[in-house]
Each structure stands twice: as structure tokens, then as C-alpha cells.
Amino acid sequence: MYNQADARIVIIEDDETIREGYAYLINHTSPYTVVSTYPSFDIARHKIIKDNPDVIILDIQLPGTSGIDALPVLKKLFPHVYIIMLTVYETEKIILDALANGASGYFTKNTSSVKIIEAIKEVMQGGGPMSPDVAKTVIMSLQKNQNSPLTKRETQILELISKGKDRGEIAQELFIEIETVKTHVKNIYIKLNVNSKSEAINIARQNRLI
Amino acid sequence: MYNQADARIVIIEDDETIREGYAYLINHTSPYTVVSTYPSFDIARHKIIKDNPDVIILDIQLPGTSGIDALPVLKKLFPHVYIIMLTVYETEKIILDALANGASGYFTKNTSSVKIIEAIKEVMQGGGPMSPDVAKTVIMSLQKNQNSPLTKRETQILELISKGKDRGEIAQELFIEIETVKTHVKNIYIKLNVNSKSEAINIARQNRLI
DNA sequence: AAAATATACCCCTTTAAGGGTGAAAAGAAG
DNA sequence: CTTCTTTTCACCCTTAAAGGGGTATATTTT
Structure with missing residues (x-):
């Protein structure tokens, strides 16, 4: 288990405001350290190796390689890394795919940095955080249609x-x-x-x- | 859509401390009203009809009828009610069953009343809140074994x-x-x-x- | 170079699938 | 108490798929 205070965070997100905003807030209001931020996975790809991140905050809508496609690559690079997905989309298929492909958490972009920091803590402790709307999708995917024509x-x-x-x-x-x-x-x-x-x-x- | 401030809450939980603790805190620190509390579903069964609850906080480990068995009954009684499950157990099967049977949220008992109040707000808004450990279980159930012998x-x-x-x-x-x-x-x-x-x-x- | 993976083809026999039709018994609902 | 639905069972038929055996060859990965 990592020492939480030593947790190394990498953010991959194309929107500079969001990217630097999260980085600043994590660095200044949490025990975690944002070691690098990248605007795309293609830029992060090689440099990220020496970042040795414990947690990666990964946007899905990235220029070039999408976050979904980046997921398995990052998981192979860092088998023990926790990945928190960030997205504006919340279609069932994308969410379920991300989670099934090894994402540890899933948040939509209306999530405050306080919640993100909480989420980092949770994933470091082995939890699987998600925002309410995402949780809703996951729950719905587990629930069955009540108006079945079948007996x-x-x-x-x-x-x-x-x-x-x-x-x-x-x-x-x-x-x-x-x-x-x-x-x-x-x-x-x-x-x-x-x-x-x-x-x-x-x-x-x-x-x-x- | 209900007016949130009018939300009527019912708590079904056998542990008096937890039951009255949540009730007190919800009544005094949130806009919601706990209209009734019951120590078991069997006691709640008939009286609950005139409570007309918007949200039911339902323990799983109840004397007599379990929360799991109570779920479909409550859902039939109040088709639009939101049910937040409360439990000490967190085995995959129980959690998935509860969610598949219509629970809107799922929390373990180490959850603070602040989070429960947040959860009530979230379910009223259509969200599907769950505690990190529960989310973890759900996520794990979506993830696949990495050591597959299959290509x-x-x-x-x-x-x-x-x-x-x-x-x-x-x-x-x-x-x-x-x-x-x-x-x-x-x-x-x-x-x-x-x-x-x-x-x-x-x-x-x-x-x-x- | 060796191993693993994906591809393709041949043989063979058994079993399941899908469609048609009819009807008795049990349960639920009026 | 009767009507409707659900569940149960039966016998017909044809075609397609399943499963087991063996062999062989690109391609990729290690």
C-alpha cells in the first residue's frame, strides 16, 4: 500500500482551465502531488513513464487517442495505477466500458475538485467512487424492465x-x-x-x- | 417531481441508536422530515401506508422480514418511492440483488448522517448514490479477470x-x-x-x- | 528460433433448434 | 363460478448446429 501523502497524481485533460484548476487545487488543498499534467494522451504517452503515477485523472474526450483507448495502455504501463475517468458524456455504454476496462472511478465534469480529492483518497483506499449520475447509470444497468411482456x-x-x-x-x-x-x-x-x-x-x- | 423540502422520510432500522440518531439529524439539519421510524418491516408494514413516504431508509438486517424481502413489497406499495439501503454486509450478491430489485442507493453503516442527507438529496434528484465500498463492489462486478487463460x-x-x-x-x-x-x-x-x-x-x- | 495465436480445412455422428398443432391442469381475476 | 392467463405436456416434421477427431499454415510475440 502506498503512503497516501506520497501519492503522485497525473492529469490528462485537454481543457487547460480544468486541467490547471484541478492541479492547483489538489496541490494546494490536499496531501497529494500533481507531478505532471498533459493536454492529450499522445503527448503524455512517453513522458508519463518517468512520472510513475499512483493515480491518473483521465479525460475521455481527448484530441487524438481517446481516454477509453488510453485506458488499457495505461493499465499495461502501470498495472497498479488507479484511474479516475472524467467526462461530459454519460451514456451507459461508455461508462460501463470504462469501468469494465479498469477505471477505478468515474466522474462527470460538473464535479467539484473537493469531490475529486475525496475520490483520490477513496481510490487510494481501494474504494470505487463515482458521481451520483454515473452511479445512477450503473444502478439502472443492473435493474430490469418492469413492463416485460414475458411471464x-x-x-x-x-x-x-x-x-x-x-x-x-x-x-x-x-x-x-x-x-x-x-x-x-x-x-x-x-x-x-x-x-x-x-x-x-x-x-x-x-x-x-x- | 416532488418539492424537495417536502420530502417525507421513513426509516426502518432495528438499532434504536442508529434509527433515532439519523431521524434526529435529518429533522434538525436538513430540509427533510422523518415522518415515522420503525424497528422492523413487519411493524412498519401496515402503518407505513399513511406515512406516504418519498424516501425510505431501509436496513437489510431486520428482525422478521429482511430488508431484501421488504424491497419488492415497498416498491409495490409505493411505486415511486426512493429506497436507500443500509447494511453492515457488503457481499457482492446482496448488493447486486438489492440494486437489481429497485434500491436507489446503497450504504454501509459506517456512513455519516451528513452523507445520508446528501444521499436523500441525490435520490430525490434522480441520482443513484452509493458509498465507496459499495461502488467498489459494483465496479468489480463489471471488471473482468485479467489472468484469463483465453486469448x-x-x-x-x-x-x-x-x-x-x-x-x-x-x-x-x-x-x-x-x-x-x-x-x-x-x-x-x-x-x-x-x-x-x-x-x-x-x-x-x-x-x-x- | 521457439512459442503462442489465429487461421483454415477435412472427416464423422449425435443432438439441438425451430416450426406446427393441440390440449390438460393450475392460478389469478372478474 | 367462470373466464383468462399461465404453465404444463405431447407428437409431428426438417434442417442446422454442435461436438469430436485430426492436420496444416500464416502471423505475432517472446
Whole structure:
């Protein structure tokens, strides 16, 4: 574990005001040190190696290589680095991708530097901070659609299909006959207006039925 | 949208100190009103109807009906209520279940009442607050195992399999031959020591390979 | 140079998928 | 108490996919 007071921060953000603003505030109102700031990942790419950062604050909308594409590169360069993403966008896919690709935290740009400093502390302690709107997106992605056209049993079977189970396995698991499973599957297809497992899973995922 | 200052809060929590502590602090240091507090859901069950709460602070470890089981009941009673979960536990399954079942926020009990009040504000504004440790769990659940025995291509194909795609669809999507897909699938099976799609998906999910 | 990865092709047999139709039993809702 | 929905089960059919075996060759990475 790093000594928190020694934490070395790097900021990669193209907007100079935001970049230098955060840097100034972190340096003057926190125990952390901003060792470098860069306006793009392409500029940071080689110089960052000698920065040896503990935490990187990474914008997503960067000129050249995007923050999303920079993520895996930085993770490979510094396997133990904590990365806090910064963005104006908050579409579900981008957020989920960033988190799935190793971001430790995720904030939108209306976040005060106080919260960012708090976030640095949290990631250094192993937490996974996110701003409320981001958390909301993540929570929503975990919640299911309540207006499903599918019955409980159909949803249950579709979930098992999405786990790759075949008719036989589903029948065994639910203590019903294979023929019954077939009937349910056929009804699912009719309701979702599809005619294959893959289509059904895709439509269901799009509509959060499963 | 409710007027925030009118927000009616109900607390369901068996520990009297915590319950009355939060109630007192919310009533005296926030614009919100704690209209009722209950030591269990079973006691709250009928009385809560006339409380007409906007936000419910719900403990998970309750005597009798657990907070997890109370969640769907409360959601049915008050479809638009925001529920903030409170718990000492923070196992991945419990947290994910609560969020998937309609909880708007999730905090562990080492959370200060200041943060709870902040959380009430956030949920009223449509946010999805969670404490850093909870966020960490959620993020981890989105992140994949880095020590995968599978190659990139194999992982990619396994992901498509998990979406229900068959060999032909995978081949089309990746611009490769069906036979190539077959070879990859065979190698995946060997590496994961399985011999069917469903087993492969299960093993991979267990180990966060996909 | 060696190892890992991605690609492609052949053989083979078994099993699952998808579609059509009908109908009994259990539950929920009026 | 009856009507509607859900869940259950059955038998028909054809085609497509799955799974197992082996072999081989670019390409990339180490």
C-alpha cells in the first residue's frame, strides 16, 4: 500500500482551465502531488513513464487517442495505477466500458475538485467512487424492465438460455419436460417477434427483460 | 417531481441508536422530515401506508422480514418511492440483488448522517448514490479477470457465444470462416476443461473471463 | 528460433433448434 | 363460478448446429 501523502497524481485533460484548476487545487488543498499534467494522451504517452503515477485523472474526450483507448495502455504501463475517468458524456455504454476496462472511478465534469480529492483518497483506499449520475447509470444497468411482456417462467427460461443452457439442461433445472421448455421458447419468440436464441437474447437485453 | 423540502422520510432500522440518531439529524439539519421510524418491516408494514413516504431508509438486517424481502413489497406499495439501503454486509450478491430489485442507493453503516442527507438529496434528484465500498463492489462486478487463460480472440468468441450467437453468426460478425470459429471453440473447451457451450459460459462467468 | 495465436480445412455422428398443432391442469381475476 | 392467463405436456416434421477427431499454415510475440 502506498503512503497516501506520497501519492503522485497525473492529469490528462485537454481543457487547460480544468486541467490547471484541478492541479492547483489538489496541490494546494490536499496531501497529494500533481507531478505532471498533459493536454492529450499522445503527448503524455512517453513522458508519463518517468512520472510513475499512483493515480491518473483521465479525460475521455481527448484530441487524438481517446481516454477509453488510453485506458488499457495505461493499465499495461502501470498495472497498479488507479484511474479516475472524467467526462461530459454519460451514456451507459461508455461508462460501463470504462469501468469494465479498469477505471477505478468515474466522474462527470460538473464535479467539484473537493469531490475529486475525496475520490483520490477513496481510490487510494481501494474504494470505487463515482458521481451520483454515473452511479445512477450503473444502478439502472443492473435493474430490469418492469413492463416485460414475458411471464415469470418465460423470463426465467430466457435467462437460462442466455447462460447457454440448452433445452435439456433447462428442463432438468426447472423440473419440467423438454417439450414444455420448447413451448415456452416458442412463446417467447412470438412475443419478442424473433426466431432464434441469439435474437431473443439481444432483444431481451436491449429492453432489460433479462 | 416532488418539492424537495417536502420530502417525507421513513426509516426502518432495528438499532434504536442508529434509527433515532439519523431521524434526529435529518429533522434538525436538513430540509427533510422523518415522518415515522420503525424497528422492523413487519411493524412498519401496515402503518407505513399513511406515512406516504418519498424516501425510505431501509436496513437489510431486520428482525422478521429482511430488508431484501421488504424491497419488492415497498416498491409495490409505493411505486415511486426512493429506497436507500443500509447494511453492515457488503457481499457482492446482496448488493447486486438489492440494486437489481429497485434500491436507489446503497450504504454501509459506517456512513455519516451528513452523507445520508446528501444521499436523500441525490435520490430525490434522480441520482443513484452509493458509498465507496459499495461502488467498489459494483465496479468489480463489471471488471473482468485479467489472468484469463483465453486469448483475446477466444474471449471475444466466448462473449458472442454467451450472447447466444451460433458459429455462423460469429463467423459473419468477425469476418472469419465457420471452421475457424470451430477451432477456437474447441481450444476454449480444452483450456476451460469443458465440452459444451453452457459449461464454458458458466466457468467463464465464475472466473470473470467474460 | 521457439512459442503462442489465429487461421483454415477435412472427416464423422449425435443432438439441438425451430416450426406446427393441440390440449390438460393450475392460478389469478372478474 | 367462470373466464383468462399461465404453465404444463405431447407428437409431428426438417434442417442446422454442435461436438469430436485430426492436420496444416500464416502471423505475432517472446
